[in-house]
Amino acid sequence: MEVEKLAIPEVMVLRPVRHQDDRGFFCETYNRRTLAECGIETEFVQDNHALSRRKGTVRGLHFQIPPFGQDKLIRVARGAILDVAVDIRVGSPTYGRHVSAVISASEGNQIFVPACFAHGIATLEPDTEVIYKVSNHYSAAHDRGVLWNDPDLGIDWPVGDADVTLSDKDRAQPRFADIEDWFR
Ligand SMILES: Cc1cn([C@H]2C[C@H](O)[C@@H](COP(=O)(O)OP(=O)(O)O[C@H]3O[C@@H](C)C(=O)[C@@H](O)[C@H]3O)O2)c(=O)[nH]c1=O
Numbered sequence: 608m609e610v611e612k613l614a615i616p617e618v619m620v621l622r623p624v625r626h627q628d629d630r631g632f633f634c635e636t637y638n639r640r641t642l643a644e645c646g647i648e649t650e651f652v653q654d655n656h657a658l659s660r661r662k663g664t665v666r667g668l669h670f671q672i673p674p675f676g677q678d679k680l681i682r683v684a685r686g687a688i689l690d691v692a693v694d695i696r697v698g699s700p701t702y703g704r705h706v707s708a709v710i711s712a713s714e715g716n717q718i719f720v721p722a723c724f725a726h727g728i729a730t731l732e733p734d735t736e737v738i739y740k741v742s743n744h745y746s747a748a749h750d751r752g753v754l755w756n757d758p759d760l761g762i763d764w765p766v767g768d769a770d771v772t773l774s775d776k777d778r779a780q781p782r783f784a785d786i787e788d789w790f791r
Pocket residue numbers: 655657666667668669670679726727728744745774776
């Protein structure tokens with residue numbers, strides 16, 4: 608498996624081997640041993656599957672607070688996304704900065720985002736299906752977010768305010784400056 612550490616190196620893009628033949632391909636989308644060889648020892652406990660019908664749908668930026676923080680391993684079964692991870696570790700040299708990568712069904716790549724990052728996606732194609740593993744169970748009481756287009760974060764989303772599809776929850780998320788310090 609190829610591993611690419613992004614500019615914030617705790618966030619990694621992974622490329623599992625795709626075995627191509629006349630029928631199509633075969634790919635191990637999750638292998639605990641291979642991930643451990645890449646330095647990812649996370650135990651995942653839940654798989655999620657989200658369909659976004661429209662291109663230009665943004666989900667995020669989301670995180671769960673301790674003790675329900677979630678490492679995430681994200682891939683795309685149909686379509687493509689821009690995946691964004693914002694460092695929310697107080698005291699980190701990259702606090703408030705973000706990295707992003709295009710993750711797509713055609714590439715078969717994946718992205719690993721640790722718990723102490725706010726995470727979001729923007730769909731680059733209609734009917735995009737995202738499948739991801741998380742290392743802690745969902746807890747609505749521990750669910751938190753940051754406003755996707757907060758100018759303080761300076762994220763270059765592939766969709767503008769006028770065209771974005773967002774949940775009501777994400778429209779009302781707080782600014783980055785107003786979130787509490789959950790991770791150190
Ligand atoms: C995330 C989640 C949501 N739900 C429920 C709550 C709600 O009724 C419905 C939709 O939830 P949301 O609007 O929060 O879904 P969504 O906006 O897709 O949230 C996801 O966004 C991406 C960017 C992430 O990183 C994920 O961790 C998760 O926060 O599904 C669960 O039952 N289990 C879960 O694990």
